[in-house]
Amino acid sequence: MRSIAQVLIVGTVCLFSTQALAQGTPGQTRTPDASAQQLRRDLEIMKEQMRQMQEKIQQQEEAIEKLSTPAAPPVPTPTPVPAPPTTRDREQLKQEVREEVIRDIQPQLSAATKTFPSQFNPAIGLSIDNIFAYRQHEGNNFEFRSAELGLSASVDPFVRGYAFFNGTSDDFEVEEAAIVTTSLPFNLAVKGGRFFADFGRLARFHDHDLPFVNRPVSVDRFVGGESQANGFEVSYLLPIEHYVTLTAGMYNKIGAENDRVSNEVPRDLGEFTYLGRVATFISLSDAHSIDLGASYAYTPQVASEEKAHRYLAGLDLTYRYVPLSQAAYRGLVWGTEVFFNRENRPVGGFPTGPTIPSPVVFERNNAWGLYTYLEGRLSRRFYTGFLFDYAQALDADVGDTKTYSPYLTFWPSDFQRLRLQYTYLTQPGTEQQPAYANQVFLQWTIVLGSHAHSFRDR
Amino acid sequence: MKRIVFVLLSVVLMLLASHVGVDAKIRVVATIPDLADMAKNIGGDLLEIKSLATGVENIHAVPMKPSFAMLLNRADVVVLMGLEAEHAFLPALLEAARNPKVLQGAPGYIDCSVYVTPLEVPTRIDRALGDVHPMGNPHFNLDPVSGKAIARAIADGLARNYPQHEAVFKKNLAAYLATLDAAITRWQHEAAPLRGVKLVSYHPDMLYFAQRFGMEPVGTIEIRPGVDPTPGHIVELEERMRREGVKLVVRELHYPANLAQTVAQRTGAKLVELPVMVGGVPEARDYVSFIDYNIRTMLKAVQGG
Numbered sequence: 001m002r003s004i005a006q007v008l009i010v011g012t013v014c015l016f017s018t019q020a021l022a023q024g025t026p027g028q029t030r031t032p033d034a035s036a037q038q039l040r041r042d043l044e045i046m047k048e049q050m051r052q053m054q055e056k057i058q059q060q061e062e063a064i065e066k067l068s069t070p071a072a073p074p075v076p077t078p079t080p081v082p083a084p085p086t087t088r089d090r091e092q093l094k095q096e097v098r099e100e101v102i103r104d105i106q107p108q109l110s111a112a113t114k115t116f117p118s119q120f121n122p123a124i125g126l127s128i129d130n131i132f133a134y135r136q137h138e139g140n141n142f143e144f145r146s147a148e149l150g151l152s153a154s155v156d157p158f159v160r161g162y163a164f165f166n167g168t169s170d171d172f173e174v175e176e177a178a179i180v181t182t183s184l185p186f187n188l189a190v191k192g193g194r195f196f197a198d199f200g201r202l203a204r205f206h207d208h209d210l211p212f213v214n215r216p217v218s219v220d221r222f223v224g225g226e227s228q229a230n231g232f233e234v235s236y237l238l239p240i241e242h243y244v245t246l247t248a249g250m251y252n253k254i255g256a257e258n259d260r261v262s263n264e265v266p267r268d269l270g271e272f273t274y275l276g277r278v279a280t281f282i283s284l285s286d287a288h289s290i291d292l293g294a295s296y297a298y299t300p301q302v303a304s305e306e307k308a309h310r311y312l313a314g315l316d317l318t319y320r321y322v323p324l325s326q327a328a329y330r331g332l333v334w335g336t337e338v339f340f341n342r343e344n345r346p347v348g349g350f351p352t353g354p355t356i357p358s359p360v361v362f363e364r365n366n367a368w369g370l371y372t373y374l375e376g377r378l379s380r381r382f383y384t385g386f387l388f389d390y391a392q393a394l395d396a397d398v399g400d401t402k403t404y405s406p407y408l409t410f411w412p413s414d415f416q417r418l419r420l421q422y423t424y425l426t427q428p429g430t431e432q433q434p435a436y437a438n439q440v441f442l443q444w445t446i447v448l449g450s451h452a453h454s455f456r457d458r
Numbered sequence: 459m460k461r462i463v464f465v466l467l468s469v470v471l472m473l474l475a476s477h478v479g480v481d482a483k484i485r486v487v488a489t490i491p492d493l494a495d496m497a498k499n500i501g502g503d504l505l506e507i508k509s510l511a512t513g514v515e516n517i518h519a520v521p522m523k524p525s526f527a528m529l530l531n532r533a534d535v536v537v538l539m540g541l542e543a544e545h546a547f548l549p550a551l552l553e554a555a556r557n558p559k560v561l562q563g564a565p566g567y568i569d570c571s572v573y574v575t576p577l578e579v580p581t582r583i584d585r586a587l588g589d590v591h592p593m594g595n596p597h598f599n600l601d602p603v604s605g606k607a608i609a610r611a612i613a614d615g616l617a618r619n620y621p622q623h624e625a626v627f628k629k630n631l632a633a634y635l636a637t638l639d640a641a642i643t644r645w646q647h648e649a650a651p652l653r654g655v656k657l658v659s660y661h662p663d664m665l666y667f668a669q670r671f672g673m674e675p676v677g678t679i680e681i682r683p684g685v686d687p688t689p690g691h692i693v694e695l696e697e698r699m700r701r702e703g704v705k706l707v708v709r710e711l712h713y714p715a716n717l718a719q720t721v722a723q724r725t726g727a728k729l730v731e732l733p734v735m736v737g738g739v740p741e742a743r744d745y746v747s748f749i750d751y752n753i754r755t756m757l758k759a760v761q762g763g
Contacts, residue, residue, distance in 0.1 A: 188556075237527075237555075239531075239532075241528060242528070281525060283525050322521045324514050324521070325711065327516065327521055328518075328712070415585060454550055455554040
């Protein structure tokens, strides 16, 4: 062993010494005489260049002189009148002047067009969302809702990537991290990774981008909060004059808070969720328009529900009035979504106690819900609106939940928002849960850094 | 079953055929009517031109309609102002349009600011300064000499994409520049009474126009670009206007009338209401009549007509 180490050390030393010799060679052979000769050669070359430049300048001066002389000076003896400048002369002069100017400003141009490795960093934005909440029967609380860091950039000529990292008071998660194609033929686009699935409208909004303080109960109950999904999606923009998109997707599940399915456990093909969506836009006039969409999510086998199938259908409609000349001051939005859900549910709910009754009895249950809101833009900075929300329980024989929420939003600038909302909530009353509650929220949200106006959040 | 397969195949073939249409015209989408008008002058019958904005909008608040994404989806080139003038709607629409030909950096993306020397390039990029444009003030279409630079950029952009028509574009550009040159000489003569006149505008839209005709912009009603004024700012602005003898308050037509009117009344200045794009008023039918309208309206206010 020792002899091998010795051989290795000797070999390494030899290699280093060879390299050092190789690097040192030119320095050792260069003598002061050689340097002087080199300098003399450089000087000669510079002298030659100077001479050529002087000649060129002289030629240019002569050409300018010739062209700028309008007529021959009056002299007693007849001299030949200089020919008027031809177009070719003028063009040549222009070209020479242009080149001269460019040579003069080239150092500044080079300085201005310098690039730095950090220029390839993605666009970075951070949103901070805070709430002060009063909930009857519960009390008051300052709630730090989220600090969400967003990154986005092109990856190469074919795809771009984006990610949102969300930190809350008790959790940190990758909310979205997705790759999207940018140059597929035939109007196709493919998205993969973790992202908000193309189901409905408000389920695709981040919490702080919602038009009101809280996500409607109907969206939370049926979609499972944001439509977060691990999977992939293909969408197709129909090549017709009218705007129509078709989307097909395959995911582990849809819904950030959907706990029927785990993202961690591998599954059969029948246990994925499959989505289809069609969306269109109808322009009624320059100022009035309607966005219309229909979504359908199908899970052939839900493992936690006796491997029975589940489907969730949604219909969304958004009417907008945006007067063109006053788009920053006036406007009206009416947004509505209806959901219909059908799945197997355990009678009496999922067991939670230490002793789980066996077997759990399931029954097929339908449920539906909707939200509808009307929001008016009163000025550049003030919006007011009213939200009504209705959601049946997913389980049979449990009452419905309704909320009524007027709200007022104030934007001091495009990057800061204050919102005051009152909510009257009615829900199935139990020992732990009162049948109604008055709630007041004050929300303060800001955005730092890059803030792209997204097509998705229209 | 055979019938279903036949119908499906027909639909697929129709959709594919629509992608490879044989429309001979070059489909141009301009973001604002000024650019559409210039493109029409340069490309003539070779082009089929659509404008996203109609001219009455605030260029920073053009609604992001999916129908615009369809226009961009079918476009051969997109002609835009640049300097991030269209930041509120164009990047997202281009993303939704799925047309690699017109994405930023592609040959079909014709940025009209390339020959313009921008004014108000910020030395500090900070949102405390408002909704600043990092590359400089983007409202250069109000200056007719910058208009010439826009026309040149359009001609170069079209020639880059369609070199077979370069001679036509060059010829039409030369004719259009000659028209603009003649108009500029006339405007500079007519606008002589505007020289030295101080003005306040709602948003920094008038900077290039003011510089061209020797006017002096003193401030804006907005406290910062894109940020509504506070009462304190209005008091300060009015004091400054009185101190410096500001004679004009310019309200760009998409900004509210009341405040501009109040500021003008309180300071004894005249209120001038101006469009900022072709199509902003019925008289501004094309680029030349748009600049004509703005100069005439300004002169009327200054000369008390």
